[in-house]
Amino acid sequence: MPSAQTLFHTQEVTIAPLTPVVDRNFVDDVLTGLALPQKQLQAKYFYDQQGSDYFDQICQLPEYYPYQTELNLLPRVASDLADSFSSDCTIVEFGAGSLVKIKPLLSTISNIRQFIPIDISGIHLEMACQQLQTDYPKLAVKPVVADFCFPVDLPALDHQQKIGFFPGSTIGNFCPAQAARFLENARCTLGPDSCLLIGVDTKKSPSYLHRAYNDADGITARFNRNILTRINRELGANFNPENFEHYAFYNAGQGRIEMHLVSTEQQVVDVFGSAVAFAAGESIHTENSYKYTPDEFCQLAQSAGWQVERSWLAEQDLFATYLLRNRC
Numbered sequence: 609m610p611s612a613q614t615l616f617h618t619q620e621v622t623i624a625p626l627t628p629v630v631d632r633n634f635v636d637d638v639l640t641g642l643a644l645p646q647k648q649l650q651a652k653y654f655y656d657q658q659g660s661d662y663f664d665q666i667c668q669l670p671e672y673y674p675y676q677t678e679l680n681l682l683p684r685v686a687s688d689l690a691d692s693f694s695s696d697c698t699i700v701e702f703g704a705g706s707l708v709k710i711k712p713l714l715s716t717i718s719n720i721r722q723f724i725p726i727d728i729s730g731i732h733l734e735m736a737c738q739q740l741q742t743d744y745p746k747l748a749v750k751p752v753v754a755d756f757c758f759p760v761d762l763p764a765l766d767h768q769q770k771i772g773f774f775p776g777s778t779i780g781n782f783c784p785a786q787a788a789r790f791l792e793n794a795r796c797t798l799g800p801d802s803c804l805l806i807g808v809d810t811k812k813s814p815s816y817l818h819r820a821y822n823d824a825d826g827i828t829a830r831f832n833r834n835i836l837t838r839i840n841r842e843l844g845a846n847f848n849p850e851n852f853e854h855y856a857f858y859n860a861g862q863g864r865i866e867m868h869l870v871s872t873e874q875q876v877v878d879v880f881g882s883a884v885a886f887a888a889g890e891s892i893h894t895e896n897s898y899k900y901t902p903d904e905f906c907q908l909a910q911s912a913g914w915q916v917e918r919s920w921l922a923e924q925d926l927f928a929t930y931l932l933r934n935r936c
């Protein structure tokens with residue numbers, strides 16, 4: 609198959625410069641969010657290729673306890689569940705990232721035949737899948753690049769039992785009402801007789817939380833600012849990321865870490881043809897990370913039609929994993 613360039617050359621036509629395809633949902637979400645009294649951007653837009661790479665770096669930081677704590681807990685979870693699922697089951701992972709946390713499950717639960725990782729960060733997912741397929745040659749790996757805020761169409765499946773897997777406390781990026789909607793959608797996606805294994809960060813001392821989202825090397829700050837770089841590149845905006853300061857704190861009333869980008873000066877930024885004005889000190893709210901006590905999370909899961917079957921708490925109650933069963 610000739611490249612587009614070769615094809616045009618041989619046909620000797622004059623070609624207008626190619627305009628990059630703009631994701632209309634991205635434009636609408638960004639412009640709507642920046643028009644709110646408290647400006648905001650949705651956390652899912654952190655994850656272009658660079659954002660996924662920054663997230664992997666965050667996972668290696670000593671301050672960012674959720675990653676390693678959950679990773680240490682999963683072998684125990686996997687061995688407790690080794691014989692719990694029907695033969696030839698399928699695992700569907702939501703927000704699969706670099707596919708590290710699935711490995712303790714794949715290595716211990718022997719009857720997983722098929723793995724469907726879902727992620728919005730397409731190139732990152734494809735690369736991680738190639739490596740996983742090499743490590744687990746008998747496993748059918750079927751990646752799906754999709755936004756899990758909406759119901760996801762899975763590849764055609766036979767009547768295998770489906771186990772959802774949602775680690776990383778990514779559920780905490782949703783406010784509780786959105787989290788309940790996600791859990792309801794997941795029940796539809798996974799179908800009857802399904803389970804969902806989900807990792808959820810716990811409430812703990814604000815200073816411990818503060819440290820996790822304000823690392824000494826400033827990687828989380830780079831991850832946060834990268835959303836502006838992405839908007840510049842994909843939507844032709846002219847943010848100067850250096851004019852925005854990373855700010856993360858625990859909002860005890862809401863039970864969440866909030867991440868913001870604070871404008872260091874009065875400025876006007878052009879975003880896809882709209883002038884967006886910032887006062888000095890005004891912030892863009894870029895992420896929430898809700899923390900749940902076990903009681904709070906069990907209530908949330910039950911309200912969305914899941915029954916809490918088992919739970920595991922990590923050392924010092926730093927993190928929790930729950931096995932939910934579809935009640936329908």
Ligand SMILES: C[S@@+](CC[C@H](N)C(=O)[O-])C[C@H]1O[C@@H](n2cnc3c(N)ncnc32)[C@H](O)[C@@H]1O
Pocket residue numbers: 651652655660663667675702703704705706709726727728729754755756757775776777778
């Ligand atoms: C906090 S990271 C967790 C990664 C990995 N599961 C872990 O536990 O280390 C969130 C992951 O979810 C993906 N993600 C975020 N929002 C998403 C969305 N709306 N739809 C699909 N994937 C999403 C990101 O690309 C990223 O890989």
